[in-house]
Amino acid sequence: MNGPLISPDAISSLLRGLGVNTTYPRLRIAELIMTRREHLSAEQVFSIVNQTRPRVSRATVYNTLNLFVDRGLLQTVTSQAGVTLYDPNTEPHLHLHDLENDTLHDIPLQVLDGFPLENIASGFHVERIDLTLRVRKAEQATA
Numbered sequence: 741m742n743g744p745l746i747s748p749d750a751i752s753s754l755l756r757g758l759g760v761n762t763t764y765p766r767l768r769i770a771e772l773i774m775t776r777r778e779h780l781s782a783e784q785v786f787s788i789v790n791q792t793r794p795r796v797s798r799a800t801v802y803n804t805l806n807l808f809v810d811r812g813l814l815q816t817v818t819s820q821a822g823v824t825l826y827d828p829n830t831e832p833h834l835h836l837h838d839l840e841n842d843t844l845h846d847i848p849l850q851v852l853d854g855f856p857l858e859n860i861a862s863g864f865h866v867e868r869i870d871l872t873l874r875v876r877k878a879e880q881a882t883a
């Protein structure tokens with residue numbers, strides 16, 4: 741699931757625009773998350789980033805991902821196993837979790853148009869919706 745290629749210059753200026761100093765690890769991690777457009781754990785990012793040299797430490801990966809969340813470049817979503825996944829789609833959206841291959845797919849929030857949220861959350865302001873549909877292919881769902 742690769743997104744459009746983003747030039748290193750565009751990534752640099754994006755990070756600078758968010759007030760992030762552009763170090764080598766930050767540029768590598770930003771490039772990775774913005775081209776793959778997947779929901780990756782810190783351990784997955786650590787492993788992929790270190791397929792090429794120079795090596796990036798685990799602490800740097802975690803710190804960089806948290807910095808990117810803090811600056812609004814990523815949001816977090818918790819996997820079924822309780823692992824934090826980093827999501828490059830920072831627009832409000834829902835998830836479809838394909839349990840067969842353990843991948844998350846984004847669903848636009850508009851599918852909830854007409855859903856009576858204001859009745860369900862009466863008296864509250866909805867700040868964020870975390871909704872994940874856990875699915876298997878229909879023909880494999882019944883034993």
Ligand SMILES: [Zn+2]
Nearest residue numbers: 827829835846
């Ligand atoms: Zn997502």
